[in-house]
Amino acid sequence: MKTLILLLMTTMTISAQRAVELINYCNIIGHRGAPGYGGENTLWGFQKALDLGADGFELDVIPTKDGKLIVGHDFDLKRLLGKEQLDEMFPGRGYDVINYTQAELQTLKITYPEPGGDRYDYKTLSDEYRMPTLGESIDLLLTNRAAKTREDLKIYIEIKTKKNHMHTTSLNKISAQVTAALEKRELLTDVNVWIQSFDYEMMDVIAVNPKLNKIPKTQLAFDNISEISKFTKSRKAKKYLKKQILNRNLQMLHVWKVPSKYILENKKVAFIQIAREMGIPIHLYTFRDPNFQGDYKSMAALGVKGFESKEEELKYFMLKGVDAIMTDYVTSAINTRTELLNEAIIIEK
Template sequence: MSFLKIGHRGAKAHAPENTLASFQKALDLGVDGIEFDVHVCATGELVVIHDFTIDRTTSGSGEVHKMALAELKALKVEAEHTIATLDEVMELVDKKCMVNIEMKGRHTAKPVSDFLKNLIRKGYSYDDFIVSSFQREELEEISKLNPDVQLGVLTQASMKEAWDWAEQFNAKAIHPHFSLLTESNVRKAQEAGYKIYTWTVNNPEDIARMKSYGVDGIISDYPERL
């Protein structure tokens, strides 16, 4: 059975996570999709960064949502890279693969919905995207604002809760940590109409196990292992 090979934060094992270099590397490795995280910065733009602060991945310190885009752009990620905007990532990807946007920061639902509506006007299709989140409020908000957006419910702890949320918000997919999956719960979810995109699967034995369960997509730091 075929499944989607999805690069985690680009190709995180090969280039600094969530940078344009990392996304380009994932594309070079032939991914079917890329996954990354967005926050809204103080000036309203959607920026691609995992943490709520810039401390771990950049030369600076502070909270993403309190900083203007110009301040964020002035920072260095591992000496030679910069924080990307969602605009820049979409320009780079240019429909070469599916895009999984994780709403990481708070209050990201409306700007993400507006951003996608704008791309649809430019000729994109909602099939080009999955919008995922761990955050109930963001999933609920975007499902109300734009029912056309294909949602993925992220979970690290409970397949049951994710399934409940998926039903409530008419999600397309459930994105469980791979440790939660069994052959039977994957099959049950698929029989109920959900896609299963699992993360972050790096170890070859775990990758083989996920493939044997018939998941719909695997998110990995090492896309070439998929």
């Protein structure tokens, strides 16, 4: 309880009732499923995240040799699949995703293990570790919505693009494929389907697609200093949010937690509150539990101070009013949210 009171005093002046509201608003999303437990961007990982109690899961889609989409994060496949599997299954083909069709990639298993574990043997893995399609991933979500009686379970679709990987498709074709997958499942008006990308052009294409007009769309940002500099004053933050979100028919902003703290603490710009007042939810990436301190060391030169524990980090941002956090470790995030909520309710009483 003392921790909560201290956080309320140091982060913002709010009542316990307001704290309850902020905590309840914070969705916990399994980043690439549940990579803290293994099976990154697999049906196994998505199911694991939901079974642990996540409010939804995030996935990545990348274009293939035949211009289709496959669920996976890396354009270089060695980390996720391992050289041994690729060399044995497709000798001489190389390790770039663009060298494989969607059907070929679906025969491969994600062998990258949970942190600190040995690489899995692809020959012993179940089909749940295959590289899935977007459609299969959406179907898993829908199955869980019904089984868990939670129609609000979310799927966060991130579109990965790379300049020298776009000769097999186009931004418009990617938009059409995502649209087709959602339309087939009657999800074009579902507010719990979120689409995002770091690629500003990709999001512009998504934003003007009339069939996706009712789907919440997110700009991923804060991966470079030039973007962060747009938030060093309140008026600049408002200008950025209006220009890059509202004026582009986007609805949300998804940003990295480290520069977010820099803006909040070092520059004293309450950009999360400003965004909320403008009707723009702020989402944060990525909470990585054992490695959380290393994230802050990457911006130590700017004077960004980290946290003493992962729980302190989670509490700090939840009480700032972020609408969603992406986490590799669903359980700690859920436990922290529950703890904060219980403490706030006690204080309110």
